[in-house]
Amino acid sequence: MGDATRTKRRRTDDADTPATPLVRSTEYWFDDGNIILQVESTQFRVAKSVLSRHSSVFRDMLMMPLPADEPTVENCPVVVLSGDTAQDWTLFLEAMYPKSLMEEVPRFELIAAILRLSKKYECPAFRQDCVRRLKTKFPTTLEEYDELEPWTCIKGNKNIYLPILRFAREIGLHSIIPLIYCHMLTLSRGRYMPKILNVDDASLGASDRFACLLGIANLQILQSTTTMAWLEVDLPSSALPAQNCLQPARCVAMVKETILEAASTHPPSLCVISEWNETWGVGMCRPCEKKAKDVFEAGREECWDKLPSMFGLPEWKELMSNDFE
Structure with missing residues (x-):
């Protein structure tokens, strides 16, 4: 003062x-x-x-x-x-x-x-505008999420997810919590992993730490059967190579190369709501690339629907009904 x-x-x-x-x-x-x-x-x-x-x-x-x-x-x-x-x-x-x-x-x-x-x-008037901004930044539908431009409703960066998470719990804005968790795990390039894994870090509450750890395990399993199911080229039910593949041996080799690259990342990549990575299709024939992308996009929708349950939370509809407003 x-x-x-x-x-x-x-x-x-x-x-x-x-x-x-x-x-x-x-x-x-x-x-x-x-x-x-x-x-x-x-x-x-x-x-x-x-x-x-x-x-x-x-x-x-x-x-x-x-x-x-x-x-x-x-x-x-x-x-x-x-x-x-x-x-x-x-x-x-x-x-x-x-x-x-x-x-x-x-x-x-x-x-x-x-x-x-x-x-x-x-x-x-003030309350409604602030709630609108938070719910716009952390929507409850995949369509709204895909249309969202980064940081157009709130000024910030990847470091403020944790403060927003604590605030959402404080005021009872439950429907934005699943996407905050997802951002912390999948879109922050491991920025929050030390806090999640360090039990002595008081900046993350016990319930949120447990939810994030549960989410890491659940999302890894979920993506293997949804967004990234196209990587399972050795299974009889594999989507690749596509029926009209132009170069089966090469396309399978490209997929296995992608698997090795993903396995080398630390922390492991979680691809449940992120968009298709164009580099994944490099070297594949067009039919295989399209098939892989179709599997990925269908998987994103399934992952979005299941996102709250991955962290032990109720479904989207119940979370929204429990919001303070």
Whole structure:
């Protein structure tokens, strides 16, 4: 808060206990404000009308007459908000008092703060926009996933999947969790594997660690019978070589080369919802490449449908019905 003006909180303990210093927000202390919100040790002076416009909780509260002995600061009533953080309120007020239009791609910290407080204080417009952004980033259908451009609804990178996972559990947004797990395991190039395997890493809860470990095993098995079933060229039921293959020996050799390359990756590649890798078809004849790709695409749909169960979660429909909104 820099050189923010300081005042004193009224003592709530005995006279020998020093008062906790209060800090006025330099960003959200308006001279024409008519109510003071006290969050932790920070005070915000804002307008009742702005709070009432966005929050039904504040609208109802501010309609009630103030007690005669209500504490005031500069003739403004002081409302102490327990259980909130000053950081969240600073970001929340950033949305209520924008210096410009809200960022087209807001950072996750802003979305988390707004959603956390808009849920508590009943600010439906803010809440719905934040939920929409999270559900757009982590959809529940393969069609929506395939149409999604990376990081167009939330500003971020592969390092924020874990914070988003913890936040989804905190607010009860269950339907986005399977895809977060999948991103952590399949699309982050092993970035999260040390956290998943290290039981002493407290950044990942026990239930999430178990779900990820279960997912690793289940997805490896699932992909072998779905997306990557075309690799099983030695089985009688193999899709390859195709019936109209132009070069059976060469196509089988190319498939086995792909198997060896996949086996050498660490951690092992998981190809359950990722798109077809064009390099897999190099060296195959056109009929075999098409057959392999058809098997892969059909497998992606099956994998998507089964994705929640791979982590021990209910099916998509139940997860969506259990979302807080």
